[in-house]
Amino acid sequence: MSYCGVGCSFKAEMRGEEVVRMVPYKDGKANRGHSCVKGRFAWGYATHKERILNPMVRDKITDPWRETTWEEAIGRVASEFKRIQYQYGREAVGGITSSRCTNEETFLVQKLIRAGFGVNNVDTCARVCHSPTGYGLKTAFGTSAGTQDFDSVEQADVMMVIGANPTDGHPVFASRMKKRLRQGAKLIVVDPRRIDMVRTPHIAAAHHLPLLPGTNVAVLTALAHVIVTEGLVNETFVRERCEMDDFMEWAAFVAEPRHSPEATEQYTGVPAAELRAAARLYATGGNAAIYYGLGVTEHSQGSTTVMAIANLAMATGNLGRPGVGVNPLRGQNNVQGACDMGSFPHELSGYRHVSDDATRTMFETLWGAKISPEPGLRIPNMLDAAVEGTFKAIYIQGEDILSRRWNASSCTTCSSTRRPTTRMCSCRVRHSWKRTARSPTPSGASSSSAV
Numbered sequence: 001m002s003y004c005g006v007g008c009s010f011k012a013e014m015r016g017e018e019v020v021r022m023v024p025y026k027d028g029k030a031n032r033g034h035s036c037v038k039g040r041f042a043w044g045y046a047t048h049k050e051r052i053l054n055p056m057v058r059d060k061i062t063d064p065w066r067e068t069t070w071e072e073a074i075g076r077v078a079s080e081f082k083r084i085q086y087q088y089g090r091e092a093v094g095g096i097t098s099s100r101c102t103n104e105e106t107f108l109v110q111k112l113i114r115a116g117f118g119v120n121n122v123d124t125c126a127r128v129c130h131s132p133t134g135y136g137l138k139t140a141f142g143t144s145a146g147t148q149d150f151d152s153v154e155q156a157d158v159m160m161v162i163g164a165n166p167t168d169g170h171p172v173f174a175s176r177m178k179k180r181l182r183q184g185a186k187l188i189v190v191d192p193r194r195i196d197m198v199r200t201p202h203i204a205a206a207h208h209l210p211l212l213p214g215t216n217v218a219v220l221t222a223l224a225h226v227i228v229t230e231g232l233v234n235e236t237f238v239r240e241r242c243e244m245d246d247f248m249e250w251a252a253f254v255a256e257p258r259h260s261p262e263a264t265e266q267y268t269g270v271p272a273a274e275l276r277a278a279a280r281l282y283a284t285g286g287n288a289a290i291y292y293g294l295g296v297t298e299h300s301q302g303s304t305t306v307m308a309i310a311n312l313a314m315a316t317g318n319l320g321r322p323g324v325g326v327n328p329l330r331g332q333n334n335v336q337g338a339c340d341m342g343s344f345p346h347e348l349s350g351y352r353h354v355s356d357d358a359t360r361t362m363f364e365t366l367w368g369a370k371i372s373p374e375p376g377l378r379i380p381n382m383l384d385a386a387v388e389g390t391f392k393a394i395y396i397q398g399e400d401i402l403s404r405r406w407n408a409s410s411c412t413t414c415s416s417t418r419r420p421t422t423r424m425c426s427c428r429v430r431h432s433w434k435r436t437a438r439s440p441t442p443s444g445a446s447s448s449s450a451v
């Protein structure tokens with residue numbers, strides 16, 4: 001199930017060939033037998049009359065679709081990609097993978113594009129939404145993955161939620177958070193909005209830091225300032241697990257008076273006393289876990305914020321055991337896998353850069369194909385190149401770029417760029433225009449299903 005980033009597992013109960021019930025799977029690692037209303041009841045797509053069950057082809061964009069066999073469709077797609085590359089050059093094609101696919105599917109798409117098409121023009125939505133997580137955590141920890149699984153929340157004593165709205169965006173995980181909060185864990189919310197978790201039946205945040213948009217780094221630095229200047233650093237952890245010289249440099253920086261809560265209050269809008277209290281709770285409240293979302297990563301200072309979060313966890317020793325850690329809340333169920341599997345135009349699987357000779361040689365030997373040492377086009381670059389006329393064909397798996405990419409602005413069927421007054425184009429095709437619903441909320445977080 002992939003309506004959102006939780007990735008719940010279900011058992012589909014069947015009557016013959018017909019799905020009659022979706023039952024949350026008890027052994028599902030993300031949901032442990034729970035589900036939200038979407039997963040439980042919104043499975044009508046399985047038998048929806050508009051569902052496409054067979055491959056379809058057409059010669060021109062103005063032609064109606066024609067159902068065909070898999071043999072014809074696959075053969076035609078393959079020969080068309082070859083023809084287009086022969087006619088317009090190898091770099092005239094590319095592809096997009098999806099964070100809703102499995103690791104295996106994603107790996108195969110990027111392999112098809114790199115080894116089959118011979119280009120690195122492969123990208124994924126995950127690069128857009130959580131690149132700062134990838135870069136920030138790799139810089140801080142050496143690996144770009146979040147540090148915990150969802151089960152870890154059951155041992156958290158303090159949760160700090162930054163730029164995320166779990167009840168809307170990750171409902172089943174929010175329920176697990178609330179369960180732990182009802183058991184006595186404390187909550188700190190860092191968000192311009194008064195999200196549901198600030199106060200909802202049976203739970204209330206211990207602290208809500210309603211920062212002004214754009215001040216994530218300042219607030220995190222002020223939290224670090226309190227931890228360093230009030231002697232709340234976990235020195236044993238830092239001595240044993242961190243680079244001491246780097247830590248000393250960081251500690252001296254955050255301890256500067258200009259980073260104190262009192263000095264930054266004028267910019268961040270967060271009352272100094274409230275911020276100090278939140279910092280003390282995070283550092284001394286037991287197992288403390290940070291959960292953050294697109295309100296962190298979709299800001300221009302996203303990578304710096306992720307590194308600031310990682311630094312906070314390291315300084316307080318909140319890493320390396322259940323109940324703690326740095327936990328990015330992703331927009332789709334396999335954002336992590338999409339990144340791991342080599343979906344980026346500049347990296348093969350395992351975050352190995354395409355310019356690295358040893359990496360390329362290994363893949364070239366395994367795949368029996370040459371790999372370009374140059375990074376390929378990103379999604380916006382592909383669309384720009386298409387508009388310029390140099391990019392001619394794209395292989396898309398599990399993505400809807402028309403509803404998710406700002407630059408996609410013409411009708412899928414008739415190519416009209418005339419703005420429709422309704423959701424229907426003048427060519428009578430519904431939902432074929434770009435949507436603008438991806439505008440950021442006040443904290444920069446997108447809607448629950450966006451990445």
Ligand code: SF4
Pocket residue numbers: 001002003004005006007008031035036037038039040170171172173
């Ligand atoms: S929480 Fe997310 S993945 Fe789980 S059922 Fe709801 S929408 Fe689907």
